[in-house]
Amino acid sequence: MRAHLARVDAVIVQAVIAGALSFSHLHDVAAAAGQDGWKAWAYPVSVDLLLVAAWRRMRQLQRAGQAAGGPRLWFLVALAASLGANVATAGLLDLDDVPAWLRVTVAGWPAVAFFGGPLLAHAPHTPEEPAASPATDAATAPDGGSCDVEGPDHKVPYSADPEPAPEPSAAPATAPAVALPPALVDRVRALAEEHRLATGRLADPDAIRIRLGLPPSMTASVAAHL
Numbered sequence: 001m002r003a004h005l006a007r008v009d010a011v012i013v014q015a016v017i018a019g020a021l022s023f024s025h026l027h028d029v030a031a032a033a034g035q036d037g038w039k040a041w042a043y044p045v046s047v048d049l050l051l052v053a054a055w056r057r058m059r060q061l062q063r064a065g066q067a068a069g070g071p072r073l074w075f076l077v078a079l080a081a082s083l084g085a086n087v088a089t090a091g092l093l094d095l096d097d098v099p100a101w102l103r104v105t106v107a108g109w110p111a112v113a114f115f116g117g118p119l120l121a122h123a124p125h126t127p128e129e130p131a132a133s134p135a136t137d138a139a140t141a142p143d144g145g146s147c148d149v150e151g152p153d154h155k156v157p158y159s160a161d162p163e164p165a166p167e168p169s170a171a172p173a174t175a176p177a178v179a180l181p182p183a184l185v186d187r188v189r190a191l192a193e194e195h196r197l198a199t200g201r202l203a204d205p206d207a208i209r210i211r212l213g214l215p216p217s218m219t220a221s222v223a224a225h226l
Contacts, residue, residue, distance in 0.1 A: 022082055023048065029085040032095035033106035043106070046113045047085075051078035053120045074116045081109065180218075185225050187212065 026044035035043060054075035061068035089095070093102070180188070188208055195203035205223035206216075214222065 019048070022086060025089045026082065026085045028095060029088055029093075029098075029102070030106055032098050033103045035106060043109065046109065047078055047081045050074060050113050050116055050120075051082060053117060054078060057120045071120060074120060077112065077116065180221050180225060184212070188222055188225050 023044040026047055027040050030043035031040040054071045054077075058068040058071035058075055061071060088102075191208050191211055192203040195201070195207075206219050209216070209219050209222045212222070
């Protein structure tokens with residue numbers, strides 16, 4: 001636990017130092033470009049806030065699996081402003097005689113930040129579609145009717161009236177016995193005896209007929225030889 005806190009403290013200290021240095025560099029560049037007083041202190045706040053807002057929005061869109069081109073663009077703009085101020089104060093730029101393009105860039109920054117900030121803050125959030133639950137799917141009858149679902153052990157009665165099942169047709173008349181060839185008769189009796197020895201019960205004529213591959217009309221002929 002103490003090791004974890006030590007790592008967290010080190011990260012916070014590093015972030016505070018880096019933020020303070022970047023803040024100071026942005027202030028110096030803004031003051032050198034003619035933005036004196038409170039305006040020079042407002043520039044670093046504006047740049048850092050845009051940087052953080054763009055990063056946060058970009059991460060949200062990436063986690064949602066959506067395109068993050070817009071937030072990434074504003075993040076690069078804010079990063080270029082912060083990094084440019086840090087590099088400019090490294091002796092590559094004479095802060096006592098800044099060029100005109102830098103004065104124009106610093107003077108136009110508030111409009112850029114004012115345009116990018118609201119776009120990031122008020123961008124429409126696309127809600128994730130909730131996954132359909134099994135209970136909801138089961139609660140809808142195939143024909144559009146609804147039903148009550150109480151649990152896996154309960155029946156699901158549909159409210160729509162089911163179509164009446166067709167009445168079973170009358171049983172077909174028993175086909176007359178057909179004479180079987182002697183070889184087939186021997187085979188029928190052998191299978192019947194095998195079944196009796198294995199189970200101790202008489203063989204079913206229909207089962208013998210199925211084993212021999214005969215049509216249903218031959219059941220009576222098989223039964224006549226058992």
